[in-house]
Amino acid sequence: MNEFDFIRQLRDQTRSRKTSPRLIRGIGDDAAILREYPGRDLVISTDLLVEGADFHRDTTTPRLLGHRALAVSLSDIAAMGARPLWALISIGLPESAWESNFKDEFFAGYLALADRYGVTLAGGDISKSQSIVIDSIVIGEVNAGRAVLRSTAKPGDQIFVTGTLGGAAAGLKLIELGARLSIDSRRQEADGRSEFDSDTSDDNAIQSLLLRQLSPQPRVGWGVVLGEEHLATSMIDLSDGLSSDLRHLCEESNAGGTIDAASLTLDEDVKHLCGRRALDPLALALHGGEDFELLFTVAPENISRLPKRVDGTPVSRIGEITGQTGVVRIREQNREWDLPARGFQHFSN
Ligand code: ADP
Ligand code: MG
Numbered sequence: 001m002n003e004f005d006f007i008r009q010l011r012d013q014t015r016s017r018k019t020s021p022r023l024i025r026g027i028g029d030d031a032a033i034l035r036e037y038p039g040r041d042l043v044i045s046t047d048l049l050v051e052g053a054d055f056h057r058d059t060t061t062p063r064l065l066g067h068r069a070l071a072v073s074l075s076d077i078a079a080m081g082a083r084p085l086w087a088l089i090s091i092g093l094p095e096s097a098w099e100s101n102f103k104d105e106f107f108a109g110y111l112a113l114a115d116r117y118g119v120t121l122a123g124g125d126i127s128k129s130q131s132i133v134i135d136s137i138v139i140g141e142v143n144a145g146r147a148v149l150r151s152t153a154k155p156g157d158q159i160f161v162t163g164t165l166g167g168a169a170a171g172l173k174l175i176e177l178g179a180r181l182s183i184d185s186r187r188q189e190a191d192g193r194s195e196f197d198s199d200t201s202d203d204n205a206i207q208s209l210l211l212r213q214l215s216p217q218p219r220v221g222w223g224v225v226l227g228e229e230h231l232a233t234s235m236i237d238l239s240d241g242l243s244s245d246l247r248h249l250c251e252e253s254n255a256g257g258t259i260d261a262a263s264l265t266l267d268e269d270v271k272h273l274c275g276r277r278a279l280d281p282l283a284l285a286l287h288g289g290e291d292f293e294l295l296f297t298v299a300p301e302n303i304s305r306l307p308k309r310v311d312g313t314p315v316s317r318i319g320e321i322t323g324q325t326g327v328v329r330i331r332e333q334n335r336e337w338d339l340p341a342r343g344f345q346h347f348s349n
Helices: 003-015 062-078 095-099 102-116 167-176 183-190 202-214 220-228 242-252 268-273 281-287 300-305
Strands: 023-025 032-037 040-050 083-093 120-128 133-143 158-162 234-237 256-260 294-298 313-322 328-332 335-338
Touching: 040 062, 062 083, 062 102, 062 133, 062 220, 062 234, 083 095, 083 102, 083 220, 095 102, 102 120, 167 202, 167 268, 167 281, 183 202, 202 268, 220 294, 220 313, 234 242, 242 256, 242 281, 242 294, 242 328, 268 281, 294 300
Parallel strands: 083 120, 256 328
Antiparallel strands: 023 032, 032 040, 040 133, 083 133, 158 294, 158 313, 234 294, 256 313, 328 335
8 A cells, every 4th residue: 555545444434424514625635724714724734754765864954854845845835826834843852853953954944045035933743753853833824715635637728837847856866976065055045045146066056956956946925926926727746746746636526637848847957967967867857756846727718817926936837727637748840748747755666
């Protein structure tokens, strides 16, 4: 049984039980939706980060880890079209991390990102454990009924994605190949910047990609705009990888999707570095995870209302929702074929 089979089984078990009518949406989306009071819905997401599975202590910094823990949950709240407001964080730490400056650096990174988006740390828990375990919860708010689900895409809707693809997966590959953050990058991340100047030397490209993996930038502004302006008909964030996340969205919507290979915006640094390192940029963009961009659909009549950029991040139109349930295809020039879901999953079989 893989991760998604198990989640489906849990979802069926909760459905057959008595549930609060104020739970608008439970298991199955990027976050749960609760009716707070008439007119307002709460959106809540939790993410677990485990040392050895989700990160390695020796290839990141405590500060980046704090940033990342909050960023991944902010991304899920953005994927619901909600505004993040409160957060809780629980951490299990080995004695060695407790005795070092780990916890101070971790919270410096966490709180710097929280401050950037006006998110208040409202609580958490601390325990001793063998390795580092982090549970990050973020709570956001939307006007009642305005949360953007995975399950409401319609045939004919156009598929969009924010920013660029493949950078985080390339960063992970580089780490696996032995690349490490430079002293300069460690300093840059302290300023909350993850982009380098337009210098395209290999070293800068490598450092940018490492930060793309280790310091994801959640698309909070886009999430709020798409939700408040009622622009997206459905949305998911790209955590597992485009091929898998588009499939999740299509399956939840009882629809299909076709994307154009040529319209995918590949990360510039990935294109710059790939050839020489036997990495295929298109494969990284399609199947590599953790870009934490937003994948969303827009009804044709609303496309002209989409902003060109939010917080400096553009969007690209990459394809269209079809009526063929569960069929995800990719088109390249005159050829078209099925796009297998090859993104990340825990407990794959
Ligand atoms: P994401 O990648 O957006 O964080 P996941 O793939 O982790 O989403 O989860 C998909 C859905 O399954 C979510 O609605 C999540 O709340 C639910 N889910 C995952 N793990 C559990 C669990 N242990 N118990 C209940 N629901 C779960
Ligand atoms: Mg998600």
